[in-house]
Amino acid sequence: MVQSIDPGQAFPARCDYHSGCRERLLSAAESLCRESGTSLTANRRAVLDILSESHHSLGAYDILERMDAGAGRRPGPAAVYRALEFLSGLGLVHRLGSRNSWFACSRPGEHRGRSQYWICANCGVxxxxxxxxxxxxxxxxxxxxxxxxxxxSIEIEGECRGCQLQIKG
Amino acid sequence: MVQSIDPGQAFPARCDYHSGCRERLLSAAESLCRESGTSLTANRRAVLDILSESHHSLGAYDILERMDAGAGRRPGPAAVYRALEFLSGLGLVHRLGSRNSWFACSRPGEHRGRSQYWICANCGVxxxxxxxxxxxxxxxxxxxxxxxxxxxSIEIEGECRGCQLQIKG
DNA sequence: CGGCAAGTGCTATAATATATCATTCCACGA
DNA sequence: TCGTGGAATGATATATTATAGCACTTGCCG
Known part of the structure; x- marks a missing residue:
């Protein structure tokens, strides 16, 4: 076996209520902040929360739109971009250059900068x-x-197993 | 040797008056158009000419600015994007997602979609x-x-040999 | 308290990309 | 020769993504 991660497990389930991912991400965020002497402020946490809701990638303005869901007021784009820059600096989120969008890291804290990103053109996961x-x-x-x-940065676009089955069958 | 291209030769010279590249690109463009039953129109050729002037990547609006150099009038952005879409469809130019910019392919017609792109953060080549x-x-x-x-899409950012030598020495 | 640093709010604006519809151009057949 | 159809372009507007600049707030530390 030459993979450090079983590729059979690499593509996340389509369901948004994946377990473990959010928790792992949040705890990684906290420890990375502690280690680096920075802090996981409310804004940063809000962006991380939104991205960690699923394995889809979101545009910065999609994130922005979701930020008033709880609070009454919405910040400007700069707030989102600042949070994204911070979080991607810690490897907690990544940017997809091919789509100008952002997604939560599946393996925060590990293998920094050595991932390949597999993007399903159909479901967006x-x-x-x-x-x-x-x-x-x-x-x-x-x-x-x-x-x-x-x-x-390695980005691969195609179609995931789940979507292939669904479309064909 | 496991490389189909000698990596020592892979990073182009810094000079813009590289010989052979433009000619290769243009002749590949003509034969690819012939094969695919499309045509290398004035617009498409102009964009290809501009990109083939160097191994740097350019933004779409940089290309646009250079398009009035000869003629008196400048087309709209759509003209540039249409040409870029056409040319990248033939593998004659590539887009760098990490920088939203475009550059001329060094090896048109070969190994379609199997390249790694090495981007020098200093000189932009x-x-x-x-x-x-x-x-x-x-x-x-x-x-x-x-x-x-x-x-x-595989994009690697770093610093090329030439720039390292120049900065250090 | 005073001063500094990090983070944020806010406004404006830059940079990148696409939509839409009218028009032009050219090859081809009647 | 004329008309017709498809491909490409022109022109205008607008959408989408991202950053700049500066004032203000907050929390920490002397």
């Missing part, structure tokens, strides 16, 4: 894998080009 | 590699997840 091989190959390639590698 | 290993691993991973893989 995003899964993550961590391929050991890719984690090895890219630095080797970089070395052979004398390229200093800072950040990697 | 974009190089391409085609890793055989990655070309194998991703479909295997997809298979094990029962995920139908349609499109892959």
């Amino acid at each position: 995003v899964g993550e894998t961590e391929s050991e091989e890719i984690a090895q190959i890219l630095p080797e390639l970089a070395l052979s080009m004398a390229f200093r590698l800072d950040r990697v | 974009v190089g391409e590699t085609e890793s055989e290993e990655i070309a194998q691993i991703l479909p295997e991973l997809a298979l094990s997840m029962a995920f139908r893989l349609d499109r892959v």
